[in-house]
Amino acid sequence: MNQSALARSWVEHANGHGDFPLQNLPLGIFSRKDQAPRCGVAIGDAILDLEAVLAAGLFDGQVRAAVEATRGGTLNAFFALGRGARVALRERLLELLGEHSEHQAALKPLLHAASECQLHLPARIGDYTDFYVGIEHAKNVGKLFRPDNPLLPNYKYVPIGYHGRASTIRPSGTDVRRPKGQTLPAGQNEPSFGPSARLDYELELGIWIGQGNDMGDSIPVAEAAEHIAGFCLLNDWSARDIQAWEYQPLGPFLSKSFISTISPWVVTAEALEPFRCAQPARPEGDPQPLAYLLDKRDQAGGAFDIELEVLLLTERMCEQNLPAHRLTLSNTLSMYWTVAQMVAHHSVNGCQLQPGDLFGSGTLSGAQPGQFGSLLEITQGGKEPVELASGEVRKFLEDGDEIILRARCKRDGVASIGFGECRGKILAAH
Amino acid sequence: MNQSALARSWVEHANGHGDFPLQNLPLGIFSRKDQAPRCGVAIGDAILDLEAVLAAGLFDGQVRAAVEATRGGTLNAFFALGRGARVALRERLLELLGEHSEHQAALKPLLHAASECQLHLPARIGDYTDFYVGIEHAKNVGKLFRPDNPLLPNYKYVPIGYHGRASTIRPSGTDVRRPKGQTLPAGQNEPSFGPSARLDYELELGIWIGQGNDMGDSIPVAEAAEHIAGFCLLNDWSARDIQAWEYQPLGPFLSKSFISTISPWVVTAEALEPFRCAQPARPEGDPQPLAYLLDKRDQAGGAFDIELEVLLLTERMCEQNLPAHRLTLSNTLSMYWTVAQMVAHHSVNGCQLQPGDLFGSGTLSGAQPGQFGSLLEITQGGKEPVELASGEVRKFLEDGDEIILRARCKRDGVASIGFGECRGKILAAH
Structure with missing residues (x-):
């Protein structure tokens, strides 16, 4: 062979x-x-x-x-x-x-x-679940939304996830219509309605479910690999102003459901095999995962070393023939839970997973500036604008802006592979 | 005719x-x-x-x-x-x-x-969205989860909803396997894993989406009726102990996704026409809905007068030939938002609705004891057990218990109609 x-x-x-x-x-x-x-x-x-x-x-x-x-x-x-x-x-x-x-x-x-x-789209997506396993993102966002309580007490026990909208997942290249919705202007007690003014991207790994399970059955961590078909990039576009007003008590809804973009190629589990690595060690003092999330082989080789990149291209940068501006350089090693742990957790209550279901990892930020996987984190909620070579600044995305996600796996002695692009350009609100 | x-x-x-x-x-x-x-x-x-x-x-x-x-x-x-x-x-x-x-x-x-x-199941459910429009339920639960802050500031502006799991919606008569999951025992700092000890029902109205909309388009309240095909009953089974531990910050997940049961008959919008009525007046001091949620015809006739009932039948009650115990007698008039407002809100950001999507209303409780749509409310979080004629008591559901939802529309001079049953029996955890 x-x-x-x-x-x-x-x-x-x-x-x-x-x-x-x-x-x-x-x-x-x-x-x-x-x-x-x-x-x-x-x-x-x-x-x-x-x-x-x-x-x-x-x-x-x-x-x-x-x-x-x-x-x-x-x-x-x-x-x-x-x-x-x-x-x-x-x-x-x-x-x-x-x-x-x-x-x-x-x-x-x-x-x-x-x-x-x-x-x-490579498959008809039955259900889409978005996780929250990027711990640096969870910390960064936690600080903004809950300064007193950035990482909630359940985070290091529960691979936090929530159901997302499947009907508006689109392949790379689909334009992104700026959503309208309710927002609470600063200092006001009553909401306004209009186009989102805080439109953002989120850099995520997408996971395609292969074989499913029957309702009532669970998939152990050790068997999860049998149920994972492949991977893609996912941009979980987010309207931060809509999100801040709507998300309590049941989680994000319209702030995310207007569109999510994925890279259209399914990078198989087999292609990623050479880029598997040990799950990064939990920091001193972090609890051990509960037994149903713990598997020695998964800990030894259940993580992936995939470099992730986000680029921004504005209309003016195009006119000036400037290269895209790199907003993020991150890595899947920032995942606090492995994809096998995500599958095991999702099904532990008997929830049925089906072929073609899609998981998102949640935003994958690193701990350092330059590694943040969303503008919310990069600009500290809009307080520190990004300066571009075109002379423009960005707190959040403007109409005409294009976001490009890329991913790359590298290892000595092995051919490097990538994911293809996940692109989307912002159109003005209707 | x-x-x-x-x-x-x-x-x-x-x-x-x-x-x-x-x-x-x-x-x-x-x-x-x-x-x-x-x-x-x-x-x-x-x-x-x-x-x-x-x-x-x-x-x-x-x-x-x-x-x-x-x-x-x-x-x-x-x-x-x-x-x-x-x-x-x-x-x-x-x-x-x-x-x-x-x-x-x-x-x-x-x-x-x-x-x-x-x-x-009458349709292949693409996406399932669960709303939270039963205001008495929101108040009752809010008191238990957030005693200081029962109704959040957004409630009277936003028809709160979140994405639910479509793959585990089943027709009436499907057994309900008690889910396992993480819970935080009272007084502990670390979670345990095991079968849920606080399994509950939730009484909801289900809404079937008819014609869809293209991604990026919105459906105005005045046109929403064109997009609603019919109605059913929905039992949003809930594991309260799993829910309490997992739901922050992104909302309920495994506490709900093990199964949701619906009545299998689609009661059409036309059949319910005689039971339409004016949206109940908002209490003095409540804000007007924002313009995109406001429509005079909807306010005049967009609500429904449907009597809802929940019955409990335990194994011992069956053995003793006792009739089912009525836990809840409620009504869809407790909905703070109409189904047309739910459709308009869901699509206002351009989210695509598709034929066969399902909405849940959220739990429909009345303000009085006897009208509460969940055991969480009836027993005040397990503190006040329900006493049954069989001599048993229930704080939450036990293995072998069966929950039966029914609905009935009555009006003088019009034939009364019902929804058929929505039943489910609890099986012991695997």
Whole structure:
């Protein structure tokens, strides 16, 4: 098997420094003009049409069944097949796309320039749950909302999460209409209504659920990996002024539900395997996780080392040909809980998870300035504006601003992989 | 047209005091043994198989298209057709099932005893949103969780709501497995893990969304009725001990997501029309709703007068042949916001609602003892147990207890209608 950590592809563009070398092979749903959405795999700057590869007779047995499950333009049924089908497909793709492939001639016509394809949501999202496992973010935001009580007493015991809105999750590139809503102007006792004046981004890791569980059953931490299909980037756009007024006592609602943007490629658990690492040690004095959240193998290798980046591009910066401004450089190592712990916690009460459910990690900030995953933290609630090379300043996002999330996994001796972009541009309120 | 308020059906059982007279005609998805689920209408103690009526050639034009949209065993596509299709189907059913129908002979074989049918979820629920519009409940619970601050400052401005879990909504009759989770025992600083010891019910009205809106668009109050397909009963089972420990800062999560039960019949907006009434006057000193929530017609007729009831049946009561104990007698008039205001608020930020989305009203308690919609309120957080005729007492629900929700609309000169039952029995934790 040619799954070597540095193996090359005959697709030349895959062998450089891009997000999609042979080692990545993320799955997605794409379409070309006038074509129905179908499953593809990203390789370099191209997309291989897996339905066409199927039609060409290059998939057999379990792999054939796996690709047949993607018909209809969603990966839900494929996710439901679980890890075995995913690994079998990956191994076959490593053969087909590897530099020693016998099928280059047959496959070349089935490759399409990614720039000419449209990417869609990879799955029909049944339920979307947003967690809050970025402990530095929780501390930073806690200080702003509850100066006396930044980290609540449950934080180090409970992987805090809440239900989000599934209907407004959109793929990268979808414009973001500035939401309107109720806000309480400073010093007032009565709310006003109008466009949000404190529109923000949140940098999150998205987690795709693979196989589900029956209602009433729980998924132990040790088995959680069987239920995780892959990963993406997630921008949990947030209207801070609406959030501050509405969120008590039942949590954020309209301040988040206007849109959430995800990167459209499903980076599989297998592709991320080389970038697993030990869960960062809990600081001295932090409690041990309760037994249902504790698993030695998960502690030893359940975290991920993924570098995360947020860029801002304003209209004026575009006009001036300035590069995007980096707002955040962070890492998934800031997660206080592993994704396996999130799955175990979510299902411990018998809650049914289903293939195609999506989790968000919560905002992943580091402890230092430059590592904060939202403008709320960077500008300290709007008090310390960001200065841009264009001469502009930003407390929160303005119309025409574009936010770009990126992610990158690096490790010596292993091909680096990325997630593709998660972009969104702000449009003025209706 | 025979849509008279007291018209009778040739289905004799429909003419008594049951929930399903000719004036109700709720839609649902049912199956008989070895049959795929399909759409039916409840009439008396029977279900009329609408797919079979379609096959018999008794539906034409818009009505035919409406029933064809129910194929596949969900009402989502039918809901998407909107009010016109629903009204056309209702008018045709009033003819077919009315006492002067010409088609009795053809229809009789297409009627099935409800007791021999299984009822399913009527639609694939995309997103489920639980509101908190029962102001007496908000006051009662607020007192227990925040004695100093029972009703938060936003309550009378914002129709408070939050996202709930869609994957675990089940039809009446589904058993309720007692959830396990983290709780903070009284006087302790560290949580314990185990079965919830404070399992509760919540009496709610469920609202089915019909036509949706595009992301970025809002639905004004005056147009909200076009987007509401019908109503059901909803039991928002709640584990109070898990809830108290987990709910800060992002709201209830695992304390609710183990199961929610709904009554399976969709009581249409048209059936409830005679029971509409003016929105109860806001108490002196309460603020006016903001403009986007205010509509004169909605204030004049946007509320509903629906009597709600909760019954408890323990295993010992069954053994002793005792009748169920009434825990709650309440009414939808305790809603501080109308369903149209809920729709307008939910979409004001551009959040997309989709056909088959479900709203919960939040717990509907009255102001007086006997009207409280949860044991949390009735027993004052477990301090004042309920005494039962069986000699038992209940602070919260015990294994084997069954909770039954019912609803009834009454008005002089109009046939009374009901919702059917919403039942669930507690099973011991795994």
